[in-house]
Amino acid sequence: NAGVTQTPKFRVLKTGQSMTLLCAQDMNHEYMYWYRQDPGMGLRLIHYSVGEGTTAKGEVPDGYNVSRLKKQNFLLGLESAAPSQTSVYFCASSFPDGASYEQYFGPGTRLTVT
Amino acid sequence: RKEVEQDPGPFNVPEGATVAFNCTYSNSASQSFFWYRQDCRKEPKLLMSVYSSGNEDGRFTAQLNRASQYISLLIRDSKLSDSATYLCVARFSGGYNKLIFGAGTRLAVHP
Numbered sequence: 001n002a003g004v005t006q007t008p009k010f011r012v013l014k015t016g017q018s019m020t021l022l023c024a025q026d027m028n029h030e031y032m033y034w035y036r037q038d039p040g041m042g043l044r045l046i047h048y049s050v051g052e053g054t055t056a057k058g059e060v061p062d063g064y065n066v067s068r069l070k071k072q073n074f075l076l077g078l079e080s081a082a083p084s085q086t087s088v089y090f091c092a093s094s095f096p097d098g099a100s101y102e103q104y105f106g107p108g109t110r111l112t113v114t
Numbered sequence: 115r116k117e118v119e120q121d122p123g124p125f126n127v128p129e130g131a132t133v134a135f136n137c138t139y140s141n142s143a144s145q146s147f148f149w150y151r152q153d154c155r156k157e158p159k160l161l162m163s164v165y166s167s168g169n170e171d172g173r174f175t176a177q178l179n180r181a182s183q184y185i186s187l188l189i190r191d192s193k194l195s196d197s198a199t200y201l202c203v204a205r206f207s208g209g210y211n212k213l214i215f216g217a218g219t220r221l222a223v224h225p
Contacts, residue, residue, distance in 0.1 A: 031211055042118065042201070042215035043158070050210050090157055094211050101146065101205055103213060105157035 002026055006091050006106035013081040013113045021076040021109050023091030031094045032074040033058075033103065034066060036087040043090065049074055050096070081113045117141050118216035120202050126222045131192045135219045137185040137202030144204040144214075147178055149187050152199045152218065161187075161200070192223045 004025045035043040045058030049068040065077045092103040147164040164176040175188040202216040
């Protein structure tokens with residue numbers, strides 16, 4: 001049982017390049033989330049998904065897109081990277097409201113945009 | 115104003131000390147609260163839930179005061195392994211298990 005995994009662990013992009021971050025979970029969770037974490041700030045929600053084929057915007061969605069084609073995977077895309085997107089990105093998953101509220105996090109992806 | 119505010123620290127304490135962290139939240143619609151622990155360059159992990167009646171897990175005690183919109187975490191007999199950042203988290207209803215994270219309080223326990 002690997003829990004939540006993320007690939008890649010590190011990445012350096014040039015401004016304007018694109019990339020996709022992959023999140024996978026093997027806990028059969030319905031809900032999945034993408035957060036970014038910046039120094040001095042709490043984790044901020046980028047996008048989330050409450051089930052396969054559904055996604056929604058979080059607090060800071062601009063510049064990102066997501067897809068949830070399979071229940072176990074949640075992809076985060078940066079179409080045209082900007083230095084302001086330099087951050088640590090965490091994926092998380094959980095059971096639905098009313099069950100256990102704990103969110104389980106992946107190990108993170110450290111992204112630098114130059 | 116941030117929805118969940120914490121003193122960033124760092125709190126530097128010797129082994130064996132008792133240390134307390136505080137957190138305030140601004141949205142009274144918050145339904146439940148948690149403390150997460152985050153080690154350096156690692157992911158956050160749930161430490162404990164916070165109940166109005168207070169709850170204890172070994173050396174850790176969490177307390178919620180809804181009237182004052184205030185949450186606390188007390189760590190007794192600090193260990194070196196307690197060194198980490200502690201995140202105060204508020205949960206809201208709304209269909210997707212929405213969590214709002216504080217920026218965290220850093221604890222450094224020294225010998």
